Amino acid sequence: MSTPTTTAPAPALSIGRFDLDSPVVLAPMAGVTNVAFRTLCREQERERMGSVAGLYVCEMVTARALVERNPKTMHMTTFAADEDPRSLQLYTTDPEYTYRAARMIAEEDLADHIDMNFGCPVPKVTRRGGGSALPFKRRLYASIVRAAVRAVSDAGHPEIPVTVKFRVGIDDDHHTHLDAGRIAADEGAAAVACHGRTAAQRYSGTADWEQIARLVDHM
Template identity: 40%
Template sequence: MAACPSHSSNHRAEGSASAAGPLRIGSLELAIPIVLAPMAGYTDSTFRTICLRRGCGLVFTELVSSEGIVRNITRTLNMLHTRDNERPIAAHIYGSDPEVMARAARRTEELGRFDLIDINAGCPVPKIVRKGAGVALMRDPTRLHDIVRAVVQAVSLPVTVKTRTGLSPDNANISEVAHAVEEAGASALFLHARLASARHGGPADLDALSRIKDELSIPVIGNGGITSAASASFMLKETGVDGVMVGRAAIGNPWIFAAITAALAGKEYRPPQSHDWVDVMTRHLRGLYGEMLRENAQRKRPRPHTERAACNRFRGHLTKYLRHAGCPARARRTLLEQQEVEALLRLVAEALQSPNSGEETDAVS
């Protein structure tokens, strides 16, 4: 089984390993075939916008409940909030009922904020699977076909599906699932090249990606194991997929999209400097705090301590940012304890501009 290399390239990007060009998904044409994966708790609106400005070709919302959309639940609808310049973007929805999914997709399209509707058929989280949604749909390709068909008929936007290679080693039925999705009218398939039982562990199954790419006539975008420009180029070259989707490697490192783009074009990649890290963390935390203030204002009973909650939510991003930026470990501990936005950002700037910063830099390529 072929697997993506995990090593990082140096500052001069490798020559183009694939002739990856614009990616057409139905009526949507992406100039850059590099996509940010949906990740619960991480792909907030501010982070998505940051990635788009650094070479990402398409972003996704976090996983949004179709039931919550049709029931007009405020918390769910907040997950569909986007910025004016946050395009192209996909609404990433889940559910198990074709009619409800169709209604949710129609409601989402009517918002006028999205460029495509993506159906999740790959999430292995138990609370999603128990509802018959997410990767549970791989157990019933006929139901998945019916969901895709219903959504395609309900909207004018392109409809895509994100799924995995199967549930387990003895139930790796991606070929059957992929054909069901294509026959139902999907415009593309986003394929996480791992089994549900593997979650995010182990190498991506590039042989499965290559096989499904050969079997389908719609675009296939590969996901799994992309940690650098080198691994993205390798996946494109080895499988012939039409694009790549970057997941956890983008957390704390939105420049990975610029690095991949440079590698595919055979151009030099210039890594960010200390002031770039300070700028992106400032934009991210302030933007996230603003989002949370907006959401809190919509509550019947606004919650106290929104600033502290924003710092806590940002912590997962902050840990990764600081590691990639080469912030000394002793300074990281202090930063992670901060509960005030501006105080945290001031300390970030001081830490990254100190003489010892950069001593543990993780390659940003």
């Protein structure tokens, strides 16, 4: 008589070593997704679903300010006791500060997951070559992703996944998402996320899901 075997359901979303039961990710937004807001969202999910299964990403933290231990920035890295995994989004335009910040996060156990911000469309950010403008500079973009992946490994914590968020491109004439996805994977990123708008669109109009599908096929 054979004993029936049961197969555990596949996780809805896997990022590095983390298997999540929900594919829903709370998108990071500066000035919004702080520890209080994330706590409220988690309470809502627990109340409605009975558990917390998604990924909750903290608001954007600037790499240089983190390395220099700016008090406001350090406060932004606060996580609630029950947040697991602790997901921190890092904004950066410089490979050196990227490396130092990512290594600091790993060595000081500040987070379990690092998400790189290449999606911010705010003009004061993109005018400086950061956010959604940065993937257009492919070599710089590659070196920044590489620096973050190398930093967590050098810190003795290669299990900390580094992920990358970007947009379709700068505008309709300058799409960068296919190159951005390929480069991130080549440099060791555990996953990528694409906002289906260009930087020029900011948050207007509708997301271009066809471009996201193209990225999935390309990856």
